[in-house]
Amino acid sequence: MHPNRHGHWPDRLHRLWQSAFASVSTRQFADELYSGLLDLPGVQAVFGARLSPEDEVMVTRWADAAGLRTGPDGLAADIAALVTDLPHDGAVLPLPVLARCSPGLAARTVASGGDGMLVIAFGVAERGRGVLGLATVADASDTERLTTALTQVIEVVVAADHRISEQRALEDHQAVDALLAEASLRMDASLDITDTLRAVLRMVVPALADGAAVHIRRDERMVQVAAAHVDARREQVLADHLRAGRWAGEPVVTDTSTAVDGPLPAGLPDEVGLDTMTMGVLRARGRDVGLLTFFHRGEPGKRVTMRVLHDLASRAALAIDNATLYEQRRHDVASLQQHLLPAVLPTVPGLEFAAGYNAADHALEVGGDFYGVVDQPDGAVVALVGDVCGRGAPATALTGLARHTLETVLAEGGPAPHALGILNRKMLRDRISRFLTIATATLTPGAGGEWWVETQSAGHPPPLFVRRDGSVVESGCRGRLVGVLRDLGLRPATDRLLPGELLVMFSDGLIEARDADGGFYGDVELARTLTRSRELPLAELVGALLGGSDRYHVNDDVAVLVVRNHGTTVLDRVLPPHEVSPAVDLALRELSHGSALLDRAALPDHLARFATGPTDIRAKVAGDATWARIELTAVDPNGGTAWTELTA
């Protein structure tokens, strides 16, 4: 005899297999399952339950003539009363027996019209158990056939449950892998570790946890740098609590040596709504650099295995360690670079100097560019800019050697070609495999405020002169690289530097800076910038050059040295604003010796306005009979500078 009263049980079983294998949860084929069993002869009601490995009743369903219901009131408790004696091979429990074990279930059976219950327990995925029961009428049912049918249904449930469980495990695995991969990409792509860790927490919440926080060790304390909560309103409470130094029930996080993975009580205020936590110490090269904490409501989800937490923690630790090391290295490089450059430039009457240095983008090695200014015993001054081939320790050593050799010889009065020759011979004798380029400018005072400039270039971009009218002229000096051939082939050039004129020296990284179209700064725009900006205070002019005129990307090591001949200084005093104009007027008369063009009755408008403020003004006037520079600087550090140049 067939177990189905309508004789179609094989068809229903077949449809159940189909539904079960198309479903992604047992809920999706529950209708098919319960209605099929309910149709069996003598079956008045069907119940089902899923139990945890600890036999906690997690999901219940009940189907009878009124339909299928999930989690009806009290059913979980009724089934819980049965769980200690659940049969695995099927047995009909008569009402008296059922009533002793579970009075509630017995009452439900009676209410459905049954007089006994066939119950079978079975194992499901993740060490859980399932229970299916049929409320039966003894006279109308065939226990053996019902047991067979129930066993067949259980085979479907178990197979589908394992498949669904494996599929979910696979998808969880894929999700975790994706999270770890994306977090790693973020952390590898940025050195702003705080910002990056904040972004990583946004990926973690709510995928792996309801809340999360990162602490980083700073000054021997764990300082919270990021916190996230799936509930925006509670996030602030969480962050405030952690920021105040309270965490995990401890007043202050200082020691990670006793840290336990968890789950642990979170020790957070009730209003945060998260009661447990899991945590991983961020450990890099034996050092604890931080803490990664996940917060949960209740037990952590299945995805939060300690492997995942530790994996993410180790990636974060590596990122923090790399960023810290990078910053330390940058600081060391900047410090060493600074020591290779003169701390201050000398003060020379009639001349003004300004220099600047640009370190290559994200360079972690000291560059070989350098500059210097050397006083000579006879009143001459030698300005120099050099560029050692390469970067790093060998280039640094050669830079030190070059500067020391040149400046020692020059400071004793040796001419620049002589100093270059000594350096060249020393490099060849010592078989130094690197070379360097260098330009020098020896400035000797002449008559009427002018300076004679003898320039040398050993394979270096020749210096530029910016004349009073703004024209830019390149020095004609030429020569070979230092450290390659015995003869440097130096061909010096001599020029005059009048008051109001500039001498500009630089290394090749400046002229090789490119704009977005690939054009070189040195082609046209450098000269235009010098023409346009020649009246700027020298420090600002150097800044404009190193900034590539806001168009060219100066991303190499570059040294720039600018010299201005400002002639004779006739006024350099701090004055109250109302005394500035008469003092400047007097100074200009002194310079001009009666020349009508410099003999102004009043300050130019923009300078006059500048001198109406409340603070004292440092007024400087310098030049000669045919050119003057007026520069007013507010004593207040935020007051700025105004200037003008006058040409007769």
Next chain:
Amino acid sequence: MDRTDSVTDANLVLVVEDSEVDREAIDRALSRSHPELQLEFLPNGNAVLDRLRDPTRPRPALMFLDLSMPGVDGYGVLSSVRADPAFAALTIIVLTSSTTSADIERCYAAGADSYIYKPVNFALFRTVLQGAVDYWHSLPSPD
């Protein structure tokens, strides 16, 4: 009928998302993790208020809101919905690909209940959506 007479359906979720690909992904993800939910989609922010105020239809308990949309963007929707006290109980979850602090703070200030990062990977996206729905569905109803 007064507009406040609309009944809130705890299983109704409104998804405001202009990307068809993302709408499909949300549909696929939530129909698997939470088959009991009924999803309703709007392709832009322009019609959100009219939909919420429609007295003939049940009101959603939860709204997923994309931030970057043509027309009225997510911030605009957030501000207008939160300006109406009738929708105070509506949970609004912002979905975005940005993780910058400024965007997060702006959304919180405008009244978002959750700020959810929208990952590219579908498995992770499904997990994120599931985590958010699990959290808000497990809270006691404000009523």
